[in-house]
Amino acid sequence: MVRGVSFDVHTGEVLALTGESGAGKSLTARALLGMLPREATTDGTVLLHGTPVTPADRGRRIAMVPQDALSALSPVHPVGEQIALALRSIQGLTRKDARSRAQRALAEVGITAAASRAHPHELSGGMRQRAVIALATVNTPDLLIADEPTTSLDPTTQDAVLTLLRERCTATGASLLLVTHALDTTRSHADHIAVMYAGTITEYGPTDHVLNRPLSPYTTALLASLPTADTPPRTRLPTLPGKPPTPGETTAGCAFAPRCPHATDLCHTQHPEPRALDQRIVTCHHAALEPR
Amino acid sequence: MNPPVPAQPLTVAGSPGSDTSSPARPAPIGKPLAPAHAASAAPQPLLSVRDLVVRYGSTTAVDGVSFDIHAGETVGLVGPSGCGKSSTAAAILQLHRPHSGEVRFDDVDLTALSERQLRPIRPRLQPVFQDPYGSLSPRRRIQDQIAEPLRVHGRWSHPAGPRRVAELLDMTGLNPALGSRFPHELSGGQCQRAGIARALANTPQLLILDEPISALDASLRAGILNLLLDLQDSLGLSYLFISHDLTAVRHLSNRTLTMHDGRIDG
Numbered sequence: 001m002v003r004g005v006s007f008d009v010h011t012g013e014v015l016a017l018t019g020e021s022g023a024g025k026s027l028t029a030r031a032l033l034g035m036l037p038r039e040a041t042t043d044g045t046v047l048l049h050g051t052p053v054t055p056a057d058r059g060r061r062i063a064m065v066p067q068d069a070l071s072a073l074s075p076v077h078p079v080g081e082q083i084a085l086a087l088r089s090i091q092g093l094t095r096k097d098a099r100s101r102a103q104r105a106l107a108e109v110g111i112t113a114a115a116s117r118a119h120p121h122e123l124s125g126g127m128r129q130r131a132v133i134a135l136a137t138v139n140t141p142d143l144l145i146a147d148e149p150t151t152s153l154d155p156t157t158q159d160a161v162l163t164l165l166r167e168r169c170t171a172t173g174a175s176l177l178l179v180t181h182a183l184d185t186t187r188s189h190a191d192h193i194a195v196m197y198a199g200t201i202t203e204y205g206p207t208d209h210v211l212n213r214p215l216s217p218y219t220t221a222l223l224a225s226l227p228t229a230d231t232p233p234r235t236r237l238p239t240l241p242g243k244p245p246t247p248g249e250t251t252a253g254c255a256f257a258p259r260c261p262h263a264t265d266l267c268h269t270q271h272p273e274p275r276a277l278d279q280r281i282v283t284c285h286h287a288a289l290e291p292r
Numbered sequence: 293m294n295p296p297v298p299a300q301p302l303t304v305a306g307s308p309g310s311d312t313s314s315p316a317r318p319a320p321i322g323k324p325l326a327p328a329h330a331a332s333a334a335p336q337p338l339l340s341v342r343d344l345v346v347r348y349g350s351t352t353a354v355d356g357v358s359f360d361i362h363a364g365e366t367v368g369l370v371g372p373s374g375c376g377k378s379s380t381a382a383a384i385l386q387l388h389r390p391h392s393g394e395v396r397f398d399d400v401d402l403t404a405l406s407e408r409q410l411r412p413i414r415p416r417l418q419p420v421f422q423d424p425y426g427s428l429s430p431r432r433r434i435q436d437q438i439a440e441p442l443r444v445h446g447r448w449s450h451p452a453g454p455r456r457v458a459e460l461l462d463m464t465g466l467n468p469a470l471g472s473r474f475p476h477e478l479s480g481g482q483c484q485r486a487g488i489a490r491a492l493a494n495t496p497q498l499l500i501l502d503e504p505i506s507a508l509d510a511s512l513r514a515g516i517l518n519l520l521l522d523l524q525d526s527l528g529l530s531y532l533f534i535s536h537d538l539t540a541v542r543h544l545s546n547r548t549l550t551m552h553d554g555r556i557d558g
């Protein structure tokens with residue numbers, strides 16, 4: 001369902017892994033965490049600072065912020081206690097030290113001492129996600145994977161939580177892999193962006209290059225279909241014909257070929273290989289720098 | 293594909309509150325509106341909400357909201373979740389009866405009507421909801437679900453009924469062959485189109501669009517926005533477009549209202 005995906009997350013940077021539902025973003029993220037369903041098989045390597053990732057790294061070198069904060073928190077303990085517990089089990093702190101460190105970690109995400117004694121269900125969605133961010137960064141992981149961390153929050157809170165997430169990563173030296181379906185949120189929150197379509201990365205590069213001068217036909221079409229502040233009101237927007245393939249569906253050639261305005265015979269018969277182009281890696285037979 | 297439609301701002305001539313910098317547009321074609329209003333120079337608003345208060349138990353969800361929607365106009369309603377957008381929609385539709393205030397539709401105060409009196413009016417204002425799969429029954433064919441409002445209001449006959457269903461499928465950009473399918477066999481975008489087709493069955497004047505594109509993937513959103521614009525141009529529909537996607541709202545709407553804590557800002 002996901003094939004030939006390769007990417008690097010540089011130390012201290014934010015990489016956004018984006019794409020529509022079924023493109024394979026979450027599957028890729030879960031493969032990194034070793035959290036795939038039992039029936040899934042994987043091939044390939046995940047290296048963290050040059051050494052392979054082992055299951056024991058979960059929670060230590062790699063931490064996770066899920067979409068649903070409640071799934072990461074225990075319903076029966078106050079959030080402050082949960083963070084103290086994580087500190088004791090991973091770093092072996094004393095009860096007292098763990099408690100004060102937890103207090104500080106929560107203060108850093110804007111949760112007061114009083115709120116740290118609250119149970120998860122007593123906090124708002126935004127506050128819960130802040131607590132999860134504190135929990136995920138408290139043991140200073142090398143890589144933080146956030147899977148749609150703000151999708152269930154309302155738009156005004158989303159930006160604040162993403163800004164905080166990035167800030168905490170910078171403060172703790174963690175790199176951030178931000179899995180998101182919302183292309184527009186990557187603009188202000190990611191250094192690099194990888195756009196997935198049907199299980200492969202079609203385009204990977206610096207965020208402003210990809211969003212302002214896309215090279216892959218898929219990225220180009222997707223961006224063209226989204227209205228911006230500059231789109232004249234009520235004009236008809238360019239649309240992509242057809243729909244994405246269902247996950248697992250295999251194609252002889254490029255998976256985007258049935259919807260691609262630039263598809264040729266080659267596209268329908270042969271998978272494109274990733275190539276380097278203008279600081280980017282593009283998986284397309286015909287992507288070129290000069291305008292088509 | 294949709295036929296090319298000239299990009300043209302849509303306003304109702306002389307309507308207060310509409311964007312007067314845009315050129316006036318001829319009266320919408322499609323189903324005629326109430327003749328008295330169509331002929332008048334300063335038409336009555338199609339929908340007039342006055343001092344609307346909506347309560348759920350002791351919680352006040354909407355706290356004194358007033359606005360108008362004119363024929364052929366789109367009013368956008370944005371705001372954070374829990375601000376009262378959807379409660380306003382439910383109260384306009386009389387799905388949840390407001391605590392106080394007026395909802396005048398075509399000059400009739402819906403809040404004063406009984407369920408029985410509302411029945412003939414309901415087809416004229418129709419909701420389209422966010423979840424395209426959730427708003428359709430999973431066990432019934434698309435064509436039967438589009439036909440349902442016609443049957444419920446005693447407008448089903450042969451061969452006009454099936455012909456109307458085929459017409460509605462076509463109007464919403466769906467292949468008539470999809471009519472015999474079940475919702476799970478359709479994409480999210482196609483389901484949302486089927487939902488719109490059903491809402492259009494009894495020729496409504498006002499659609500309450502509650503987050504109609506939020507559950508859709510980016511590549512399918514533009515198609516639904518284009519469809520809504522095309523339908524408005526051809527049928528003269530009015531929209532209340534509720535969304536948290538501010539760019540999409542601005543793209544579609546003549547005016548945008550922002551809600552916070554049950555009130556409209558500004």
Ligand code: SF4
Nearest residue numbers: 254257260267284285
């Ligand atoms: S390989 Fe061909 S079909 Fe695929 S994106 Fe490039 S041009 Fe389009």
